[in-house]
Amino acid sequence: MASRAHLWFVAPALILMVLILLLPIALAGALSFTDYSLGNSGASFVGTENYERIFTRSTYEKMFIATFRYVGVVVPLSVGLGLGAALLIHSLTRFGALYKTIYFLPVMAALIAMAIVWEFALHPTIGIVNATLERGCGTFLEAWPWYAKGCDRTFPLWLTDRDYAIWTVAFIGVWQAFGFNMVLYLAGLTSIPRALYHAAEMDGATSGWDRFRLVTWPMLGPTTVFVVTISIIRSFQVFDTVEAFYPQGGGPSKSVYVMMFAIYEKAIQQNLMGIGAAITMIFLVFVMVLTLIQRWLVERRTHYG
Amino acid sequence: MADVGQAAFRNAAPRAVDGASSGGFRFSTREAIKHAVLILGALIVLLPFYVMVSYSFKAPHEIMQNTGGFFGAQELFRDDFCIKLGNAEEDCMVRPLNYNYTTAFEKAPLIRYLANGVIVTVSIFLIQVLVALPCAYALAKLRFWGREAVFGLVLFCLLIPVHAIALPLYIMLAQLGLTNSYAALIIPWTISVFGIFLMRQFFMTVPDDLIDAARMDGMSEYSIVWNVMLPTAIPALLAFGIFSVVAHWNDYFWPRIVITGNRDLFTPPLGLREFKGDADGDNFGPMMATACIIVTPLIVAFLLAQRRFIEGITLSGMK
């Protein structure tokens, strides 16, 4: 009866968890206080120098700015558009499934491939985006000053323009992510009992907005908490598009120098493991704190909500 | 949140939320506006797919001048590279569609890349199941000392995105001399704490009676895992499999770090990136063809089994 089977069942997972997930964190933590680089036999302790550098040098200031700009654009837009699309699709009588399929396509496609395609589409001279915009010249659209300026001179260079680069990359992030959020919101919408809407109607919530405020939005609360957290974590991890567009240096004036790319550039390309490890640690703290906040919000809801 | 992921797929028939538009086929302005907005959105979403497919059909000059519509004119054009090799001009006239796709396969060992992609994703999934399933079973159905601690560890590890610890993992693999190998591509993903968590939640819903019945029938704990729990978990495993395969087929960051230079180990995303790296102005067509080839398997599978795919990809919503 006293079976030892559980040891064999749990041990492999336990060993791998420690070796692959916990040990690296400890290693990164330790290396972040050194000037270690691969190939060197030893490393010397440099104290908090790496961290000091990250919080004082302008390169890393740019890194934080780029990362937070990216997250700050992608999260609200991808969540908002996801919710909007879900509400519209859910309210349709027909063709809802078709839109759902289309909006989900970017989630399935390899981002690196789509990034390369976007680079083409946004190419200043041969790209389809600017070619299409040029066709609108001479129409009512010119009433828009920005458009008129574009027709007058040239439309933006998008990815290579210092003022547009980070926003363009963020746009592609939104394009890729909002379908995922939409599907989660659709699931949330389907699970709202119809009776609640009927009750709201009886209570005098006659406009669509009233019903949204009274029933839909509160009922989607747990979904929103989850969607927002996973959007933040994923957009913090942006790398594929940045590396595809700017293999060196992180974009015009380092305006797209996001954290994952910084880790890659410092540690892998330049073999500065210490500084890379320090960025890794900061990154981990961000992500873990966020997830813990999410869990706390969810638990609070499930226990007292 | 547990039912969020599943509810998504019962959503086959979208219904009217606001009641105003339900019933009948009468034209409604409201409905028309909604469709207009959604169609505009769909056009933007589909734009890069359109560009990708269309360019993979076109000749270089059509791409440069933006002519030829969606399919291109499919007129013969001169392959300069072929001329360079000393062939006669009439032998070097090619159809754009043919040229783009044959070049995609000839210029780089694309088949090899695809095979690598399959090897890596399948190995990762199989090892994940091999490790996670018994652990999940033990956590859900066996009573043993330290079970709560192990489960607590699993919950903690759920906080760690593997991409974020790529650097120390890379250092460890480099010290072991394992970079530039299949092992490097696979090892970091062998443990899926999410898989353990997911399967454990699933196993909690399996009645204890079933396991007791198996024990009475004379099954060992090992055969309970593989002969009873595995078959009952097929739906959950399928969803997890899709989740895992999509993530690792499309992954670019990790292969980029551990595979440096050895083209024999390139996964499809790396192969495509390589293509871009040395693309001269003329090779847009073949590059788009490569992109199509890499993206198509998952897109086609998705279109065929949409419900299952959405279920798999949004699995993480079940936390």
Place this chain on the structure above:
Amino acid sequence: MSAIALEGIEKSFGATRVLGGVDLDIRAGEFLTLVGPSGCGKSTLLRILAGLEAPDRGRVLIGGAEVTGLRAAARNLAMVFQSYALYPHLTVAENMMTPLKLRDLPRAARLPVLGPLLARDRYRALRAEVDRTARILKIEPLLDRKPGQLSGGQRQRAALGRAMVRNPVAFLMDEPLSNLDAALRVHMRAELSELHRRLGTTFVYVTHDQAEALTMSDRMAVMQDGAILQTGAPEEVYADPDSLDVARFVGSPAINILPGRIDGTGGLGALGTALGRFRTTDAQKVAIGLRPEHLSLAPAGASGFEGAVRHRENLGADVFLHVDVEGIDRPVVLRTTPTETRDLAIGAAVGIDADARAALVFDETGRRLRFEAAELVRIA
């Protein structure tokens, strides 16, 4: 077929003591029911017997041999579970074949695909076993279906089939009928009894439903709070309970409990009515148990107790009359015939006569006070 003995079984889950030293002898070939309210430890006791749970202390013997440390599979017992526990991915036939395969076939022959090819004859023999059992249970048409396609009753039979197919030394059943609807449950009681007679194997049956215990078993063991209160044939337990708890648990409608006392001269009385006289002088408070069939209707104002009709529960052949009697919280229930009570309106005043010789007397701790029949003289 062998006798089973449980000796001094103790079991705790954490701080909760589930079984406190239980002894039980099960005779070879008998149908023994463990009955008790939920949480009394009956299922745990069965699981310890099955080998699915290890006792903290005590021994389990099957056919005289100790099996306490033996794995479930090695005890050659079969179990039918409340949820049936059929493997959802296997057909009924495959479900039934599983225990046979695991017991009779070598590892190589159990390989998927290859196994059935290598050991074709053996598989055929096993299939014949399955078919034979299926014929007894009349489930042959279901053999190729999966559990998901079966109704509750059909699943129940399939689960029985899986237990029967390997000729175990005993069948263990854990509330096997509780997931069936009422009509089917009554039907299955008869069928299980019939099956027991036919197989002649030991049945150990766990239920919280005293009616199942009374209708099917050769002997029943009434459990409460991790202990066996009384073991005996159903008639014996019903008519001659050892304690107030047993009397209360067995029988439906439940036994009427009247507060009473024995005075210094041995007079037994309840609610101001003298019921009889004991040859005892220990004055004490007692509880008097009277089953509905031992009470009868009397004209109001005559001897016995009086009360007002509260509810008339008509079961066709019998009518149970619920009567509010002053001094008791719960209405007194008595069995009457439809003709007797046809004209009785709710609220009507009635008299109740008691057959004092059938009264069960319990002391303040709930222990039964037994007296020679002659000692209790009816005077009421």
